[in-house]
Amino acid sequence: xxxxxxxxxSRTRELLAALNHHETALxxxxxxxxxxxxxxxxxxxxxxxxxxxxxxIWLRALVGAPDGSQIIxxxxxGAPQDxxxxxxxxxxxxxxxxxxxxxxxxxxxxxxx
Numbered sequence: 001x002x003x004x005x006x007x008x009x010s011r012t013r014e015l016l017a018a019l020n021h022h023e024t025a026l027x028x029x030x031x032x033x034x035x036x037x038x039x040x041x042x043x044x045x046x047x048x049x050x051x052x053x054x055x056x057i058w059l060r061a062l063v064g065a066p067d068g069s070q071i072i073x074x075x076x077x078g079a080p081q082d083x084x085x086x087x088x089x090x091x092x093x094x095x096x097x098x099x100x101x102x103x104x105x106x107x108x109x110x111x112x113x
Contacts (some may be wrong), residue, residue, distance in 0.1 A: 003009045023052050026080045030059045033087025038063065038099065044106040048087070057083055061090055062104035066106060 003019065005012045020057045027050035040046040045064035050057055056077050064071040074097065094102075 004067045015030060018103075024084045026050075026057060027052060028058055030057055030087040032059050033084040034059065034091045035077055035087075038094065038103065041080035041107075043084040048090075050083075053079065055080070057086060059083075059090055061094060063094050065102050070098065070102060072097050072102065 003016055005016060007013075026041055030050040031048040034048050035046060038046055039086040046062070047064075048059060048061040050059045052058075057080050058075065058077050060073070062073045072094050074090050074093045076086045076093075078080060078086045
């Protein structure tokens, strides 16, 4: 479940703070950072899953060709306070390992030179 409110609405933010689950927020931060860096949308299979295990975040992700002919996978483990950077660096790894071409083909209709 996700709840949004105005940034400048301190009263509502105080009320909603009790509903925030810190561990889930850390995991979602890593997943969203990865998806944002990949400019994820509905046209291409992009997946990520973060777990908090023994005080570390374990982020696993993939980018696949729409026809399933190619899947690029990666993972990172690290400190919870590095969740956002972990997501970004995993996205960079995926891009460098072939996801860039998959995404270019899906979004632009052709692979980059």
